[in-house]
Amino acid sequence: MNLSEPLKQRIEALVRSDRVVLFMKGSRRFPQCGFSGAVVQILDAVLPSYTTVNVLEDPEIREGIKAYASWPTIPQLYIDGEFVGGADIIREMRESGELAQKLGGAAGGGGEVKAPKITISEAAKRAFTEAAAEAPGELLRFEVSPRFEYGLFFGPRAEGDIEVDAGGLTVLVDPASARRADGVSIDFVDGPEGAGFRIENPNEPPRVRQLSVRKLKEMLDAGERFEFVDVRTDKEHAIARIAQAKLLDQAELERLEALPKDTPIVFHCHHGGRSRSAAEAFVGRGFSKVYNLEGGIDAWSVAVDPSVPRY
Known part of the structure; x- marks a missing residue:
């Protein structure tokens, strides 16, 4: 990929936005790949603060940073504007003591880590x-x-x-x-x-929570208030359904998106795959209490209500 001058300037501004900058998948609080998570864990042990850039939020930066550093993978660590390396190199530098030397005054800066409550x-x-x-x-x-x-x-x-x-x-x-x-x-x-x-944990970012069919039954029996959404097709919904679930069509989607972001929403499908994708999309829209029904309506039929047809 050839870097355009505007993209190069954007990347250079990010690289120099802090003394220590990590281009990664996800964020410091919630890495979204194992290699990014490994580097965050290394840096967290020695640095009270540093900047992370989530390349998943900007495809142009995701590809551009690879060309900028002539390095084909993410994560990438920069110290004082200089490219240091990816996950394996950072791990080796940590073990040899070279990373602490490279960080110098940045390591341990900002005071001793306080005991959490x-x-x-x-x-x-x-x-x-x-x-x-x-x-x-x-x-x-x-x-x-x-x-x-x-x-x-x-x-x-x-x-x-x-x-x-x-x-x-x-x-x-x-x-x-x-x-x-x-x-x-x-x-x-x-x-x-x-x-x-x-x-x-109040520090944990919103994520999709898995919900068992037995727990769902408890919630329904107790009359708990939540949105219950079926993301299957009209044809599947006609074959088998859980009575309280609403089929996700355009009108229902627009209604859900207008709800307060702390509204509890439970998604279900046939076996749990499609509903998890829908649930993740709602977390991405800022909803904080999003659940996916484990095993979908098939698990509901097996473990809770055998009168619901399996298909």
Whole structure:
């Protein structure tokens, strides 16, 4: 690809917008590929702040940055306006200590990472206390990945750990997780699908949430208020339907788009694939409480209502 002068100027402005700039897929809070997530995790461990450019939002920048650096892949890291490398090179530089040298005063700038506030319910404390008896000498660890995937387990203390007093229970977090864990609440719940920990994190960006057919039935039986949308074709809807679901046509689409962005919306299709795509599109439009029915109407027929025809 040949860079036009206007595109080159746009890229140079982005490259020099901060001392450390990462061109990536997704954002620092929510990387959308494993390589981008790996570099974010490396940078988060040493930098309190840096700039990220989401190439998925601008196809011109996505292709242009490859020509600009003569580097065929994303992510790409720039320090002081200089191209440093992609994921593998950054990983090698981290391990050799070269990355810390390259960052110089940027690393660790902005002060020490503060201990996050973590709230643990009494039910969760009891569960952790019981589990601690099986792990003598180890402490509860909480990890939050760049993609907001959670690790909650007992393990030894590690260098750089931050100790959090969660209402009398000690929790260890690494510096990168600490930045994503502030304000987290952890509960222990026991329902029809079994017991487990429920984590609520105000830092987590909106994403499509998977909803089981049994949980959907509970919501319907309880009279909970939410929009329930069938994204299948007219023909499929005529063969089998869940009574409360509305077929997504143009009029329904326009009605949904006009609703408040915090309106709960559940999408379903035959097996869950098409509805997930529709749900992701609504997250992209700014809706924050979007659900996809796992297994679709087929799972509903198998597990909840066998009177609904399978096809």
